[in-house]
Structure formats: C-alpha cells, structure tokens
Amino acid sequence: MTEEVVPKPTWEDLRKLARYLENEIDTKLVSYSKMGANTTFISPASDSDSDTSPLLASDRMVESLSEEIDVLLQQLSQVNNDMTEISTATPGLATRALVHTLQRHRDILQDYTQEFRKTRNNLKSRREREELLTGVKNEIDSSKNALNRRMDLYMKENDHLVSSERMVDEQIRIAIDTKENLVTQRAAFKKIQHRMNDLASRFPAINNLIQKINFKKRKDSIILGCVLGLCTFLFIMYAFR
16 A cells, blocks of 8 residues: 655745735734734723623733734745745746745745734733833822721821810819819808807807707717617517526
C-alpha cells in the first residue's frame, strides 16, 4: 500500500493564500482597533456583578482577536517564506515582476505587523493607565471613607462633650439655687432667733416661765419613762414566773 503524495503548493496557490490572509488580517485589524477604542478594561465600582460582565466579556473578545491576528501574521510570514523558497528554487521563475510582487507582500506583512504591535501596545498602555487611575481612585475613596468615619467619631465625641457640659451646667445651676435657698433660710432663722432673743430680753418673766415649762416637761418625761420601765420590768417578771 503506497502513501498518497500531497502536491506542494505552487506560486499561484501561495499568492492567493497570501492575499486571503492579508484581507483577513486587514479586516481583523480594523475590528481590533475599534474594539480597543470602545473597551473599558477597568470596570467601574458597582454593587451588582452583572454590571461588570459585559466589560469583562468585551475585554476577553479583544484578547481573543489579538491572538487570532497574531496567528494570521505568523501564517502570512510562513507563506512569504514559502514563496521566497519557490522563487529561488525554480530556475527562471525569479523575474523582476515576481521579485517586486514578493517584496510587496513582505512590505504588507511588515506594515500589518507594525500596525498590530502599535495597536496592541497602545491598548496595553491604556490598560495600565486605567489600572493606575483606578488604583489611585480606590485609594482616594478609601481615604475619604476613613476620613468620613473619623469625622463621624469626632462628631459623636463632640456630642458627648456637649451633653456632659450641659449636665454639668445643670448641676451647677441646681447647686447655686440650693445655696441661695439655704442662705435665705439661714437669714430667716437668724431673724427669728433675733426676735426671740429680743422678746426674751424684754420679758424676763416669760423667759423664766418658758424655762420652767421646759423643766417640767423634762421632769414629766423622766417620770413617764421610769413608770413605763417599771411596768415593762414587772410584765417581764410576771411572764417568766
């Protein structure tokens, strides 16, 4: 059983393949440039994960398209190398027009490669810039949040101080009012005492009478206490007999 021999591609086959690859690369480069310009690599802060999904999907599409273009450029480079080998290996084929055509395909490959690398580098730079700006923005937001929390704590502490100061002022006011009342009462008692002393000095008989009454009251209290004590003692003695 003999193996089937695959015929080598001819110059025309390679040239058609080169044109096809060039058209594919050109179309994809245009799409790659447009997608890169309209893609936001860093999604804005959001509470919903669904809001970031389109952005992430678009980012993946850009990366996928970049890989496709890179593969097509490699294929086109290989086709150009094959065309060069055929032109040098076939006697009489390397005419001036063929060499010009081959150089034109090489120039197109070089232009596409440079454009692709330029667009990819621009997208990479923009991605890094957006990541940097997002990092700075997150740091600023974090600092603002920390400052707001600190200000809230300061405001609460200030409210506590104001409340404590208000309570102290209220206690001081009550103490002052109490002091004023005590001073007023003391003045009134002094006035009453002064009047009683004045009356006692004016009426000695009344003073003596008051002293006798007080003495008799104390005497009666003593007698009453003795009687109550004696009765209690007798009651206890009677109870334990």
